[in-house]
Amino acid sequence: MEYLSFNGVSPTVHESAFVARGAVLIGDVTVGEQSSVWFNAVLRGDNEPITIGAQSNVQDGCVLHTDPGFPTVVGNRVTTGHNVVLHSCRVDDTATIGMGATVLNGAVVGEGAMVAANALVLEGFEIPPGTLAAGVPAKVRRDLTEADIDRFRQNAGGYVERSRLYLKGAG
Template structure:
């Protein structure tokens, strides 16, 4: 469901999927091929949210902002796993955020990174491109292998396929915006 926050209404570019149990609120821009899955909340009420092309936000995740200081910006081809919290952070292109991870205010994640499942990335953390982040607090563990980097785009492409399957269903089966 798309909801305004005062005068701000989410903006959709191209083909977008928002499952009907999800909420996309306020100053939010969704890129072409973006998909918002079951029970996700994307709340651009007190600052803005930008979600890139072909980025998927999976079931139960929350994307929010901090008033005046920290918007949330997700690049292209980002995969946000189930039950993730993204709050006032910047995520580069082709990043995989593992299930249950928490990424807090002022965090900046470079392109081609993996944040491991259950990791908590502390406020203000800066991660250069091409690294694996694990733990609580989340720390850079090592550079990614080329095979891991190439899989990041595959993960996003899988969700384009799933999105198209859902968009082909009747609106009774899912909320669709195409």
Template sequence: MGVQSGLSGIVIRRVERASRPRLKTRIFPPFTRILETERMALYQLGDVAPTIDNDAYVAPEATVIGRVELKARSSVWPGAVIRGDNEPIVVGEASNVQEGAVLHTDPGCPLNIGDRVTIGHQAMLHGCTVGEGSLIGIQAVVLNRAVIGKDCLVGAGAIVTEGKVFPDRSLILGAPAKAVRELTEDDIAKMRLNAETYAVRQAMYKQQLKRIDG
């Protein structure tokens, strides 16, 4: 059933499980029997639907809309919203978008997240680029056309202003955010371990998460 979005007659449709064939990339991950009654909030906008790899995980309470690509072993956790209505949003392999995070774009500002990236709880990303292996801290904000290099750490609560560019391996803190030092090999190893932990955990959730109605 279509719902008028108010955007030039575009219709938003919730994507149902039975509406897609079994392909290498699907708009839903494979579920075990205990989760067959769960429905993820995946929405087609006009004729554009999310593309989600078989090995990705989207929590039932997350919302994914429109031109969004989730690559293998990526994960989107409860309460996160990824809204690809203006420009494409890509979440790289083994990256995670944690609870309450918001990812959105403005016209002319696509959003690209590299592989093995962590997007912390309640972070907000808008039309930016985040390089491979980086971590965006809790409640951090990264705005249009900003570029976060590879293996960077954006601290909790930092605000990265529009168009700001940071080199690889930067520790980025403050509001407005500034690079305060270069990350060590130990710092980078910890961020990589965090991303891998989420990539492993999402596989467990796909197999073992069970809703309890009481």
């Protein structure tokens, strides 16, 4: 892991969070309680803040960045799959972003929503809470079931447990 200051601002990582080797956090980045940032993820808060809530995971190879005037905010218990790009957007609590998806400036992923793998969420698009969005460009496809949303919560919890193991010496 590498933490770099930018314009006098350094990343802040909660003591219970896990940041893997090879991950790079730059500038105004905050990682919340029991959250995890996995191998080779890059969080570059050199324009605006990047905030990761509690018990969220940013998986291997993700890139989080911002444009001036557009922070990136990730809520609590959010799963961000491998190789996701989050750029100046908001992802609300218990949402899941599938592997390889891209979410652009000003987009909002509502609470408990899911963005399917490889989807492209265009600038300013809002995905309502509890829905699935898929495609290029992403469109809302259906409402999610409670079972779907429970599975997302369990997945986020699994990453909290996995990060505990790494904090004990595997990382």
